Amino acid sequence: MTERILVNQLAAHEDGPVSVSGWVETVRDQKKVQFVILRDETGAVQLVNPATRPDPSSSSGTRAEQDAAALALTDTISNLAHGTFLTVTGDLKHDERVKLGGIEVKIDTLTVAAAALPETPIAADSSMDKRMDWRFLDLRQRRNNLIFRVSTTLEHAMRQYWVDRDYVEIHTPKLMSSPSESNAELFALPYFEDKTAYLAQSPQHYKQMAQAAGFGKVFEIGDVFRADPSFTSRHATEFTSVDAEISWIDSHEDVAAMQEELLATAIQAVKDKHGDEIKELFDIDVVVPTLPFPRIPLAEAQKIVTARGYDNPREDGDLDPESERQVSAHVAETYGHEFVFVTDYHAGIRPFYHMVDEATGLTRSYDLLFKGVEITTGAQREHRIDVLEKQALAKGLKLEGLEHYLDFFRYGVPPHGGFGMGLARVLMLLLGEASIREVTFLFRGPTRLAP
Template sequence: MTERTLVSQLLSREDGPVSVSGWVETVRDQKKVQFVILRDETGAVQLVNPATRPAEDGTDQDAAALALTSAISELATGTFLTVHGELKHDERVKLGGVEIKIGTLDIAAAANPETPIAADSSVDKRMDWRFLDLRQRRNNLIFRVQTTFEHALRTYWIERDYIEVHSPKLMASPSESNAELFSLEYFNDQTAYLAQSPQFFKQMAQVAGFGKIFEIAPAFRADPSFTSRHATEFTSIDAEISWIDSHEDVARMQEELLQTAFQAVKDKHGAEIEELFGVEVRVPAVPFPRIPLAEAREIVKSRGYDIPRTDGDLDPEGERQIAAYVEETYGHQFVFITDYHPEIRAFYHMRDEETGLTKSYDLLFNGVEITTGAQREHRVDVLIEQAKEKGLDPEHLDFYLDFFRFGAPPHGGFGMGLARVLMLLLGESSIREVTYLFRGPTRLAP
């Protein structure tokens, strides 16, 4: 039996016997010739068969040819099959410059003739039938981009001697606060919680002497939001490093990391992204612009928008306004917003002794926040006082505070949402489009 050839390999093969496997995308059943567009995980190819129809005068005909023609006529979109045939290079064929004359056709699994979704189906309908929605070339590319992006992140870190960790997602107590927690029954009448982030455990790695770590893993938020950028389960990209002087060390690492990853995506997928998404991948120059929060609010106000939030932070429209300013002023898609007030930051963010503001930042990409980063407070007595200020009971944080009672280096890190980055990189309107299987307040299947 001829070994399977991927569609992407056909152009480099010589004319002759070939075997391809995939699913039926379209069938054009003409009187004298039949065309099938077969797609696999790497592309699509045209299959052709000279049709043999039953003779009107009852003349005997090739039974095998009649059977093949009949089988092609009955093919439904989505049917998975293998075709053995003859590869022929022909520059007149618009689809890849090659076609395959069908010899034999082996159906692996026939599809129902009526497909439940169409190109114009709503996003919710498409999510109901996600396994069919993902067959599109455009959606296939999303996850190839994701793979390249993650590989570039890992390569950057590993080449710089970072350690990859896998922190637990079942926790005995909240990872950051008592809000947005999923709880579940555990053994011996215990209650467990799904981790909101690996925050405490990546800090533990610094106390353990790991120096530099990263993790790409699930995180969970019991947040009933129905926005385009929130999910109840998402992939979090986290890094933490020791012996830093300030959050600036973290920011410099992250901007280099993103520059590296965007370059990898552009090199491998840039042309196809432009073709299918109409988006040019822009590799960001470093350093990224940095704007203190107070200054950012003034810039937004000068552009005619009054931020309605009372906590001093930017709201989504404020983020879009400051991003527009940065694009106009610096020609940049990214901006670090720095110097947040402690009231709107986690208790473990270190504070500047002179200003009282936190040594932290948010990173905006195309007007959407994708990251929070900071230097952490590593002095246990200060941590306890800052926790109390936030209304947290230090006794409930004992397991975390214990990390710092036996020595800790100055350290900091960031957490970044993978889906948000992909959504913004590809110009999509919702993280649902770039998430393999989305989970939200009303979606637990498929």
């Protein structure tokens, strides 16, 4: 049996017998020749077959018997439906006249592994919801395939960055006995012996436990859950969060410096491996950000927004989405940069565990904006138990519900900080897509639990 060759390996392969497997993208059934575009997970190749048509004048006999196999092959190709998975053996030929890669395979044998129905349920102009209903078909497109290869490269590069710097990868529980941050955004579910468990909305508390455990530097790339009934292009009820936490910091600046270096490293890896294909399929030039990223205090950001003619409707002093777009537009015009850290947030709009600077009364925290959209919240954490308890009470939280978390700090924790970043938002913005639905393998939102 001839060993299967991936399509992207064919160009380097010498002419001769090959075996390829994949699914049918298109069939051109002409009178004298048939062409099949076969796509696998790495690319597409043209298959060719000299068509053998029934000859009414032919009688039974030796020639008819000899033509039977050729007639059967022609008939099989004529009836191939888009999406049918098959294996073909044949002769590879390099021919610069072939538009698709300068190679083609002359079919010798064709074996259908799984036939597809003749009518596909989605088309190029189908709505997003319709495409999400048939996501496995939607993902067969080369463009969509690339999204997840980019995601793989991005995640691998981030992991490599951390591993090279002696970070510890952790996998935190997704079932929790008590809320981690906000009761309003929790999914509750029945647990054993009439208990209630909660789906983790963040690995925040466990990342901090690792600091109390003396791990020093940790990271996690994993799922989190938010019971947030938002229908925007950047929200989901389940998404992949990229998190890191480090000990012995002086301020949130140490966290920001690590994150900007991490992102520059990961985006460089994407550009190196996929830059040309991203340009071809998304018409996006991958820009590797220069270091350091611009920093703008929240108070200054609000002035910038006002000066640009926008009236932020939020009463709590935070930036709304349009304000974030205005700040990013200012940064792009002023600094030529796609990223900006907005720093020094009021304690009233930050979680209780963010450290408050005694000199300014503002939190040692930041939001990171990328092309006008927030992708990260980062901060130095409050590690002093007495201050932490006061800040929790000031937020209206009950200490009894936080006892397991607060215990971390009763036996000593070094100064530490970290960030959480939405992977899908980064991919969406990096590839210029309009919604995280496009860059999520299977999206989950308030009205979508399937497929």
